[in-house]
Amino acid sequence: MISRRDFLQVSMAASALYGASGFGNWARLAAQQSLTQDQLLQFDTFGNVSLIHVTDIHAQLKPIYFREPEVNIGVGGNKGEVPHVTGADFRRLYGIEDGSPSAYALTWNDFSSLAKSYGKVGGLDRVATVINAIRADRPDAILLDGGDTWHGSMTCFKTAGQDMVNVMNALKPDAMTFHWEFTLGSDRVNEIVEGLPFAALGQNIFDAEWDEPAELFKPYEFFERGGVKVAVIGQAFPYMPIANPRWMFPEYSFGIRDEHMQEMVDEVRGMGAELVVCLSHNGFDVDKKMAGIVKGIDVILSGHTHDALPEPVLVGETIIVASGSNGKFVSRVDLDVRDGRMMGFRHKLIPIFSDVITPDPEVASLIDEQRAPFAGDLEEVIGHTDDLLYRRGNFNGSWDNLICDALLSEREADIAMSPGVRWGPSLLPGDPITREDIWNVTSMTYGEAYRTEMTGEFIKVILEDVADNIFNPDPFYQQGGDMVRIGGMGYRIDITKPQGERISEMTLLKTGEAIDAAKTYVVAGWASVNEGTEGPPIWDVVESHIRRQGTVSLSPNTSVEVVGA
Numbered sequence: 396m397i398s399r400r401d402f403l404q405v406s407m408a409a410s411a412l413y414g415a416s417g418f419g420n421w422a423r424l425a426a427q428q429s430l431t432q433d434q435l436l437q438f439d440t441f442g443n444v445s446l447i448h449v450t451d452i453h454a455q456l457k458p459i460y461f462r463e464p465e466v467n468i469g470v471g472g473n474k475g476e477v478p479h480v481t482g483a484d485f486r487r488l489y490g491i492e493d494g495s496p497s498a499y500a501l502t503w504n505d506f507s508s509l510a511k512s513y514g515k516v517g518g519l520d521r522v523a524t525v526i527n528a529i530r531a532d533r534p535d536a537i538l539l540d541g542g543d544t545w546h547g548s549m550t551c552f553k554t555a556g557q558d559m560v561n562v563m564n565a566l567k568p569d570a571m572t573f574h575w576e577f578t579l580g581s582d583r584v585n586e587i588v589e590g591l592p593f594a595a596l597g598q599n600i601f602d603a604e605w606d607e608p609a610e611l612f613k614p615y616e617f618f619e620r621g622g623v624k625v626a627v628i629g630q631a632f633p634y635m636p637i638a639n640p641r642w643m644f645p646e647y648s649f650g651i652r653d654e655h656m657q658e659m660v661d662e663v664r665g666m667g668a669e670l671v672v673c674l675s676h677n678g679f680d681v682d683k684k685m686a687g688i689v690k691g692i693d694v695i696l697s698g699h700t701h702d703a704l705p706e707p708v709l710v711g712e713t714i715i716v717a718s719g720s721n722g723k724f725v726s727r728v729d730l731d732v733r734d735g736r737m738m739g740f741r742h743k744l745i746p747i748f749s750d751v752i753t754p755d756p757e758v759a760s761l762i763d764e765q766r767a768p769f770a771g772d773l774e775e776v777i778g779h780t781d782d783l784l785y786r787r788g789n790f791n792g793s794w795d796n797l798i799c800d801a802l803l804s805e806r807e808a809d810i811a812m813s814p815g816v817r818w819g820p821s822l823l824p825g826d827p828i829t830r831e832d833i834w835n836v837t838s839m840t841y842g843e844a845y846r847t848e849m850t851g852e853f854i855k856v857i858l859e860d861v862a863d864n865i866f867n868p869d870p871f872y873q874q875g876g877d878m879v880r881i882g883g884m885g886y887r888i889d890i891t892k893p894q895g896e897r898i899s900e901m902t903l904l905k906t907g908e909a910i911d912a913a914k915t916y917v918v919a920g921w922a923s924v925n926e927g928t929e930g931p932p933i934w935d936v937v938e939s940h941i942r943r944q945g946t947v948s949l950s951p952n953t954s955v956e957v958v959g960a
Contacts, residue, residue: 414714417727417743418489418705430496432752436528441741442731443621444670445533447526450541450698451720451818453575454551454559455835456762458515458749459820461721463703464787465503468960470890471868473680478702478717489705500723500746501703507783507823513748517722519562520754520762521747525725526566527755533729535620538568539627541698541718542676545587546575547818549834550769555583558765560591565761570594570616574632574676574699578840581644585611596629596674598659599652609647614659623670623732626663628692630656630675630685632699634874640841640924651681651871653688660691669735672696679717680870686710693737694728699875701787701817705744714740721820723747773831778941780828781948786819786836789865789877791952794819794836798933799882800949801940802919806846806930809903810854810884812920815861815877828947833937837921843930844921852912855898858886863894878955884910885954892959904954 417438469479480488482502491497499509500516529536544563545556556579563571570593577584588595588611598614601607608614615628633651635644660671673692675682678699686695687710695715703719707728718726724744731739766773786792795813802811819836822828849857857879864874878888887900901910910916921933941947 414707414709414739415741416706417741430748430751432524435745435748435751436525438529438532438727438729438743439741440532441729442739444623444625444730444732445529445536446672446694446696446726446728446730447529447536447538448541448696448716448718448726448728449522449538449722450676450696450718451543451701452519452559452722453543453547453720453818454545454838455517455548455721455820456519456550456558456562456765458518458521459721459835460510460515460823461517461723462506462783462785462787462821463501463503464789466788466790466960468789468866468890469680470866471870473683473870477704477708478679478700496746496748500748501705506785506821510823514750516749517747518749518754519566519722520759521749521752522722522725523566523755523758524752525745525747529727537618537620537625537627538566539672539674539696540568540571541674541696542572542574542576542631543698543720543818544571544576545579546839547835548838549773549831550766552834552838552840553769554765555579556587560587561765562758562761564592565758568593569618570596570627570629570674572596572629572631572674572676572698573600574635575639577635577644577647578639580840581646584644588612594627596627597631598628598656599633599649600631601648601650601652603646603648606648615663617663617666617668621732624667625670625672626666626668627672627674628656628659628663630673630677632676632875633681638875640926642926643840651677651685653685656685657689660689664691670694670730670732670737678870678873678875679715680873682715683708683710684870686713686715694730696726703744707740707742712737714742716742718744720818773829775830776827777830777833777938778828778944779946780822780826781824781946783821783824784828784947785821787817787877790955790957792880793949795880796882796949796952797940797947798837798937799880801937802844802921803882804943805936805940806844806919807917808846808883808919809905809916810918811882812857812918813880813882814922815879816922817877828941830938833934833941837934837937839922841923841928842921842933843923843928844919844933844936845923845928845930846917846919848915849918850912851901851910851914851916854884854910854916854918855901855912858898859895862888862890862897866890866897867894881954885956887956887958889958890960900956
């Protein structure tokens with residue numbers, strides 16, 4: 396890990412690359428609690444090429460609350476390395492004062508009280524304002540969307556992604572890559588991509604039958620900016636057919652394909668590329684490993700794991716930039732490219748404090764237009780919450796605890812399972828829970844809430860399999876997401892153990908009895924990747940449960956014992 400104090404010296408010693416981050420400026424201003432839009436956007440223009448990066452928006456058109464994770468465990472060589480540093484440790488690393496807006500934006504402590512002081516974040520009309528300001532300063536800046544864009548809200552579901560397509564087109568990206576977009580189904584994805592006014596990139600998106608690059612998705616796109624020939628190579632989420640239903644996009648295959656990535660880097664370099672940018676949806680640890688294997692990438696714009704880092708991480712001569720999620724941040728990277736080589740950079744992670752940044756009126760009007768047909772349903776209040784509702788962390792999230800409670804009660808189950816997905820805004824104690832809020836944490840195209848029987852042995856197999864996706868020490872075997880959330884059952888996990896040996900002491904909470912490997916239990920869950928899964932939509936299940944509760948109050952979840960973190 397490269398600290399703020401040592402970043403410049405280490406990077407220069409490693410490669411004579413000059414690097415600097417603008418984080419310190421807004422951190423100091425935040426400490427004074429005097430942020431203005433001009434201060435947030437202030438940037439000392441540098442070099443001859445500018446990149447703008449957004450990623451993992453998850454269809455959030457309007458400002459939201461979003462709590463960063465409390466628990467984000469790194470394993471193997473990434474133990475204790477960013478982004479696996481949270482809370483007070485994160486603040487110490489980057490020199491962030493407790494209680495400041497930067498503490499609110501980047502860490503989880505005192506979230507509810509800080510949120511009341513500093514307000515919501517995001518909103519694509521505010522993102523548009525930031526993008527327009529950067530373009531006013533650097534008109535030929537390259538805007539890149541890291542994917543997970545056409546997924547995650549009620550309006551996105553109801554319009555099959557069209558609301559997000561319309562708004563993003565207004566922002567005028569230059570290229571994007573993909574993950575959850577494919578859960579719209581390949582027919583719909585193909586239809587949208589064919590009409591996009593910008594490049595759809597994925598060097599690792601292949602034709603499944605012929606095992607060759609898919610024609611619809613270009614591996615890279617060239618841009619001439621600032622007298623520099625820039626190549627942007629796309630990297631879609633590698634584990635699509637494992638993490639999401641293969642039957643929704645059977646004609647495509649994915650994978651990391653680092654050897655093919657090297658071929659693409661070599662190819663664009665041979666075609667005269669002076670700057671090579673990878674627009675990635677690998678996840679941060681996978682990007683770090685790939686940067687150490689593939690030679691010749693100057694910048695990786697990282698997505699998928701929702702990390703927000705105020706400074707890039709350097710691997711060899713590759714800088715890796717993480718820009719958060721849900722429209723909460725925009726990254727600007729200015730680069731000095733001379734004689735076919737990146738000589739230096741300046742970077743700024745710009746937090747989208749929605750009460751500070753003025754909405755762009757045209758984009759604000761367009762957003763309202765997309766939402767208008769659904770306004771009544773979106774705004775209907777279903778209940779209230781006494782607790783902070785959030786989703787992030789390797790094991791627990793209070794939104795998922797609520798979803799599991801709903802599955803247990805509404806589906807009359809012994810055990811509930813909720814997928815460890817990272818998307819979904821937060822709600823503050825005392826907030827109303829609207830239908831839109833429920834959809835923001837449940838919306839997906841395979842959201843059926845199943846009810847089935849599983850043996851104790853099979854439940855353990857599921858937990859072990861998911862645990863290995865997260866805690867395998869080799870990042871190339873980490874297939875995304877957080878640990879499956881469990882209701883009605885407790886267990887112990889030792890993350891240092893190999894697959895098959897991590898999970899123990901499984902207990903049925905309502906009786907206190909140990910889970911019997913041979914016994915059958917009624918299990919309710921949702922988001923099964925199996926085709927033909929039957930059951931009511933999860934959003935209906937959760938809505939029914941909240942209506943019965945009226946006001947949601949959750950008991951602390953202490954059912955998972957974590958060892959080896």
